[in-house]
Amino acid sequence: MKTRRDEIAAGLAEVERRISEACEAAGRARREVTLVAVTKTYPASDVGILTELGVRDVAENRDQEAAPKAAECSGLPLTWHFVGQLQTNKARSVVSYAHVIHSVDRLRLAEALSREAVKAGREVVCLVQVALDDDPARGGVAPAGIPPLADAIAEAPGLVLGGVMAVAPLGADPGPAFARLRELSSALRGDHPGATVISAGMSADLADAIAHGATHVRVGTALLGRRKPFVR
Numbered sequence: 001m002k003t004r005r006d007e008i009a010a011g012l013a014e015v016e017r018r019i020s021e022a023c024e025a026a027g028r029a030r031r032e033v034t035l036v037a038v039t040k041t042y043p044a045s046d047v048g049i050l051t052e053l054g055v056r057d058v059a060e061n062r063d064q065e066a067a068p069k070a071a072e073c074s075g076l077p078l079t080w081h082f083v084g085q086l087q088t089n090k091a092r093s094v095v096s097y098a099h100v101i102h103s104v105d106r107l108r109l110a111e112a113l114s115r116e117a118v119k120a121g122r123e124v125v126c127l128v129q130v131a132l133d134d135d136p137a138r139g140g141v142a143p144a145g146i147p148p149l150a151d152a153i154a155e156a157p158g159l160v161l162g163g164v165m166a167v168a169p170l171g172a173d174p175g176p177a178f179a180r181l182r183e184l185s186s187a188l189r190g191d192h193p194g195a196t197v198i199s200a201g202m203s204a205d206l207a208d209a210i211a212h213g214a215t216h217v218r219v220g221t222a223l224l225g226r227r228k229p230f231v232r
């Protein structure tokens with residue numbers, strides 16, 4: 001009988017194959033791309049299996065789910081990423097377990113994260129989430145807002161500016177959006193040479209993202225299966 005471990009191992013092998021193929025096609029080394037496993041809606045036991053299979057980066061998008069899961073997995077050698085829209089009143093909780101926050105899109109959030117990181121004695125890597133379409137519901141700062149937000153993060157105690165993150169616009173070819181993100185990343189690195197992260201690409205479009213310079217791909221469905229829809 002096929003176990004959950006077999007299923008996840010097969011998903012991981014296929015995702016690894018796709019990442020390697022995309023790197024090769026782009027003339028990039030496999031080590032330039034970090035696979036971040038998005039474990040939202042899946043149990044801590046799946047995080048354990050992924051860890052046994054060699055995954056070292058996992059991501060969640062809701063604090064209510066992430067906080068207990070991260071606590072349950074606290075003994076594992078993992079880097080925790082937070083990729084969801086974040087309310088300032090969740091800053092304290094998220095900072096207590098997240099090493100990298102991909103979804104910083106406004107000054108007030110950066111200020112709250114800085115305050116809580118300092119209080120907790122932690123250093124948190126922050127990515128500026130960029131809106132590549134005009135849909136405010138999906139989060140992200142407009143491209144013109146990147147420099148001031150990036151400067152604020154770079155200067156904030158407890159925070160480290162890591163780079164940029166984006167989600168491709170719905171229903172459009174992701175290629176041009178990821179190309180735009182790479183340009184915005186280059187401009188950002190002009191002012192902040194250490195901000196090298198480009199977090200882009202999910203299950204459906206990871207190859208496009210890698211072709212356009214992604215350093216981190218965030219993959220859920222292709223590793224763990226289709227998520228059950230949930231109602232907030």
Ligand SMILES: *Cc1c(COP(=O)(O)O)cnc(C)c1O
Pocket residue numbers: 038040061083084167201202203204218219220221222
């Ligand atoms: C859920 C999620 C992902 C993973 O999406 P899949 O299509 O399941 O790979 C990536 N990024 C963000 C921000 C997400 O919320």
